[in-house]
Amino acid sequence: MFSAQNIGKKISEAGIKPSLQRIKIYEFLLKNNIHPTVDFIYNQLVNDIPTLSKTTVYNTLKLFEKQGLIINLIIDENEIRYDAMKNIHGHFKCDKCGKIYDFEYNHMQLEFLGLNHFNILKTELNLKGTCPECNQ
Amino acid sequence: MFSAQNIGKKISEAGIKPSLQRIKIYEFLLKNNIHPTVDFIYNQLVNDIPTLSKTTVYNTLKLFEKQGLIINLIIDENEIRYDAMKNIHGHFKCDKCGKIYDFEYNHMQLEFLGLNHFNILKTELNLKGTCPECNQ
DNA sequence: TTTATATTTGTAATCATTACATTTATGTTT
DNA sequence: AAACATAAATGTAATGATTACAAATATAAA
Numbered sequence: 001m002f003s004a005q006n007i008g009k010k011i012s013e014a015g016i017k018p019s020l021q022r023i024k025i026y027e028f029l030l031k032n033n034i035h036p037t038v039d040f041i042y043n044q045l046v047n048d049i050p051t052l053s054k055t056t057v058y059n060t061l062k063l064f065e066k067q068g069l070i071i072n073l074i075i076d077e078n079e080i081r082y083d084a085m086k087n088i089h090g091h092f093k094c095d096k097c098g099k100i101y102d103f104e105y106n107h108m109q110l111e112f113l114g115l116n117h118f119n120i121l122k123t124e125l126n127l128k129g130t131c132p133e134c135n136q
Numbered sequence: 137m138f139s140a141q142n143i144g145k146k147i148s149e150a151g152i153k154p155s156l157q158r159i160k161i162y163e164f165l166l167k168n169n170i171h172p173t174v175d176f177i178y179n180q181l182v183n184d185i186p187t188l189s190k191t192t193v194y195n196t197l198k199l200f201e202k203q204g205l206i207i208n209l210i211i212d213e214n215e216i217r218y219d220a221m222k223n224i225h226g227h228f229k230c231d232k233c234g235k236i237y238d239f240e241y242n243h244m245q246l247e248f249l250g251l252n253h254f255n256i257l258k259t260e261l262n263l264k265g266t267c268p269e270c271n272q
Numbered sequence: 273t274t275t276a277t278a279t280t281t282g283t284a285a286t287c288a289t290t291a292c293a294t295t296t297a298t299g300t301t302t
Numbered sequence: 303a304a305a306c307a308t309a310a311a312t313g314t315a316a317t318g319a320t321t322a323c324a325a326a327t328a329t330a331a332a
Contacts, residue, residue, distance in 0.1 A: 017298090017309080017310085019297085019298095019309095019310065019311085021310085021311070022310095037288090038288080038289085039288080051296095051311080051312075052311090052312090053311060053312040053313065054289095054312095054313095055289095055290085055291095055311075055312065055313075055314095056310080056311055056312070058288095058289070058290080059310085059311085060311095074210055074211065074212060074213055075210065076210060077210055077216050077319090077320080078287075078288065078319085078320075079288080080213050080288085080289090090248065092251060092254060092256070095257070101250075101251075101254075103248050103249060103250045103251050104248075104249040104250060105246060105247060105248050105249065106245070106246070106247045109242070109245050109246075109247075110241060110242070110245075110246070111241060111242045111245075112226065112239050112240075112241050112263070113239060113240040113241065114237075114239045114240060115228060115237075115239050115263070116268075117268040117271065118228060118237075118263075118265060118266070118267055118268060119265040119266040119267075119271055120228070120263050120264075120265045121231070121264055121265035121266070122263065122264040122265065123261075123262075123263055124260070124261070124262040124263070124264075125259075125260070125261055125262075126259075126260040126261075126262070127248070127251070127254075127256050127258065127259055127260070128256075128257055128258040128260075129254060129255045129256040129257035129258065130254070130255045130257070131254055131255075132252075132253040132254060135253065135255055153278075153279085153329090155278090155279065155280085155328090155329090157279085157280075158279095173319090174319080174320085175318095175319080187280080187281075187327095188280090188281090189280065189281045189282065190281095190282095190320095191280080191281065191282075191283095191320095191321085191322095192279080192280055192281070194319095194320070194321080195279085195280085213288090213289080214288085214289075214318075214319065215319080216319085216320090273332100274331100274332085275330100275331080275332075276329105276330085276331075276332090277328100277329080277330075277331090278327105278328080278329070278330090279326100279327080279328070279329085280325105280326080280327065280328080281324100281325080281326070281327080282323105282324095282325085282326095283322100283323090283324090283325100284321105284322085284323085284324105285320105285321080285322070285323095286319105286320080286321070286322085287318105287319095287320085287321095288317105288318095288319090288320105289316105289317080289318090289319105290315100290316080290317070290318100291314100291315085291316070291317085292313105292314090292315085292316095293312100293313095293314090293315105294311100294312080294313085294314100295310100295311080295312070295313095296309105296310080296311070296312085297308100297309080297310070297311080298307100298308080298309070298310085299306100299307085299308075299309090300305100300306080300307075300308095301304105301305085301306075301307095302303105302304090302305080302306095
């Protein structure tokens with residue numbers, strides 16, 4: 001499903017040279033749809049690539065985002081998260097356990113008032129509250 | 137329109153003792169609907185209150201938020217902004233000039249799929265792109 | 273006036289991110 | 303293959319927003 005070749009190809013198609021580090025980082029995002037932070041990604045991958053630097057993770061994610069391969073997710077202070085899912089969806093963050101859930105919504109029906117002549121490039125719908133597990 | 141008494145009363149109604157600092161900070165948010173950062177608020181008010189500490193601004197805004205008097209707005213990394221507008225509305229941030237615009241949207245028609253038994257306490261709709269001024 | 277409590281203040285610590293210079297890897301030319 | 307140029311990765315130091323914490327000040331109560 002996500003072979004190294006496929007991943008490298010996707011990276012190439014985004015105009016990025018597929019180095020080992022870049023393949024591993026993108027692979028991690030594709031296989032783990034958990035909206036990880038930079039720190040989390042680094043800690044997971046440093047086992048695989050002992051020489052990995054956190055700066056590389058930062059640079060790589062910034063590059064991926066610039067080239068449209070992933071999106072970033074600013075849902076709470078002091079933590080940028082990353083998401084390789086490219087379909088439009090919303091994010092729910094549980095205030096108690098901190099887990100982030102994806103959800104679908106009827107974005108086609110959304111209507112914005114007073115944004116004529118605005119060039120909208122990104123839409124973020126973030127919900128907060130408590131998840132079913134924490135509600136019990 | 138926003139007299140010191142009215143402001144003090146609103147703060148009291150939120151269960152907060154209306155000190156000078158608290159009144160000035162809330163007054164600033166009410167009179168300037170510009171989604172300011174902590175730093176901006178501090179720099180504006182320190183003229184008025186020369187002994188003001190930035191810690192007080194942080195503490196006061198946190199308290200206001202906890203008591204539901206204001207909301208915070210996390211639309212970009214490294215900057216929490218605050219908003220005293222209590223009606224539901226979205227925020228558009230221009231990538232070029234950085235200005236944040238309010239807009240209305242049809243939130244009543246919004247439908248979330250897969251969030252049964254989730255307790256939704258806050259909804260944030262953030263758009264990004266370029267504003268008409270920067271599009272020219 | 274004492275005493276207790278709440279609020280404000282200033283400094284130091286924390287932590288995510290960025291800047292920058294060095295090292296390593298990759299690709300090209302001769 | 304060697305020399306060179308370029309790109310990518312690395313490690314350390316700097317930045318900047320936020321928080322922790324203890325001391326000082328203000329407010330309220332006895």
